[in-house]
Amino acid sequence: MQSNQRLHSMDNLRALAMLAGVFFHAALAYSPIAQAFFPTADRSNSAWVDLPIWFLHLFRMPLFFVVAGFFTALQVQRKGIGGMLRSRWVRVGIPFLLFLPIVHMAISADTLHAARTVAHPSPLLGFIRDLLAMGPLPSMPPGTGHLWFLYYLLLFCVLTWVARALGPGGLMARLAAVPPLWLLVGMPLIVLPSLAAMPVPHPAPESLLPQFWAIGYFGAFFLLGAVIQQHPLLIERMQRHVVWLLPASLVLYATFVWILDGSGRVATLSAGHLFLAFLEATISVWMTVACVALGRMLLERSNRVMRYLAGASYWIYLAHLPVLLAIQYRLMDLPWHWSAKLALSIVATLALCVLAFELLVQRTVLRRLVGTSRHDNSPEGLVGFAPP
């Protein structure tokens, strides 16, 4: 990797993945599958919402981890392992500890308010309302919420140090030398046990304790990102496979939906579950690789809007969920079509987050933690610090 080369494709991929995250969380409110567990689940919903979001769910976070692995390896290359760990502590550890209670309190307060005031509550809000009627709410075990990505990013940074201290030299080169086709076949098999241990679709690992499956699943993508950074030719060799990766993934996803629809609930550890996990693993790997390869082919140019969004993406990632839920709670009683509510909630969330980014982050001390320099032209670029 040339030291003076700007990584526009990674900036752009991160911005797109962040936008996909806001869309995903907003759309959960209108997904029939998420009705039982999502607090803003709306009475206006459609099975059409499920089709894109669960497809997105299979490669959105893996893509983030590839980007994170890429920049972690770049930081190790530029600053050494100690420099990387110090930088990650400032840009990931401190924001995680700072924002976790704030986000938790904001979501809890708004959810309790909604449980008392919304006329058409979701099943979860209705349950909370029933509990409130019986007395004080039982305390819930605290988790990482949607900030679980930061938690695992910190963990993977520590494991990067462990791997460098213990790992055999030349491991990256050996991995990069694996023919792309072998990687595309072998990597799904590597992440399969992790996904097979979880229900379909897999949940977010929000526990405060690390989970084996999440380390195995997301760690594989983090490692892939690090290998790509060390050996950029790998992704160029994968570009020739893009032409079939996307249609093949769509076919697999159609099979996934068909099986899920046909059999209803699939018991964990059954053969059907294993096959669904295999489909999930394959789609995850193929679509993530396709996104990175397509990014290198199509997004390797500077775009002001995307660059701004990439810079703001860390803040938007931190702040979007409480803002989004606050907006969607207020939309629940409106007799609007789900598509109007979805569009409004996405636009309003992004607008408020960007406004807050300008007012609360870029002009304050928070810029050092979760913002970005306006004049940053380093190769690590806007995403060098801590891609969420």
Place this chain on the structure above:
Amino acid sequence: MNRFDINVPLVKLLVAKDWQLFEKQLALYVAGGIVALCLLGMAQRWSFYVGSLVLIIVLVSTACFAISNSLIVERKERTLAFVMSLPVTPMDFHVAKLIGNLVTFGVPFLIIAGGAIAVVLLTPLPDGLVVYGLLIFGYIFLAYCVSLSIATVVESEGWNTFAMISSMVLINPFMMVLGQIPSIADNISRDAVVWTTPAVAILAVQVVVGIGVLAYTTIAHCRKPTFY
């Protein structure tokens, strides 16, 4: 020159030297700690027992490893003779060893102890285990401080090995003794953190004696005009 004066840059270099020498083993212990926390995170009875056991093994191994490699092996391999050729006072050397050991043992110790307490508080496990757990961690802390002090003061490898192994192995009788104290044992299965007088007294003794032993060793070293 005051005997309490410390050559800070050199102490940093000595600590960095120990860190670089022991990095591989420390990485292994950190990996073991993460595996143990993952096992605890599975929220199964068997994984809780295995995870707890791995945590204790990792802590005891880290403690013994830090002491034996940074002090005992260094003496055995005559590395100390080289260190003595540097512009280092016995106090500089002692402070460097103390800091190096406290970092190599203290950081994993605090992370693992904090993680274990978090597991108890955040899972359906009875919160009464917090007191019991803290007393066990307190014991490991005390055993570590005693072993480190003995390794600093006593040069005999045999005595050091005896001190390390006996103090760490005594954790089993200590756990059994705790189980025989009704005001501690009876509260383990309760879903509340209950600090009784015996529990507070034991923990206080562990902390005060541990810090006291290290402080005494440090003061004894200040008075030494030479390494031997």
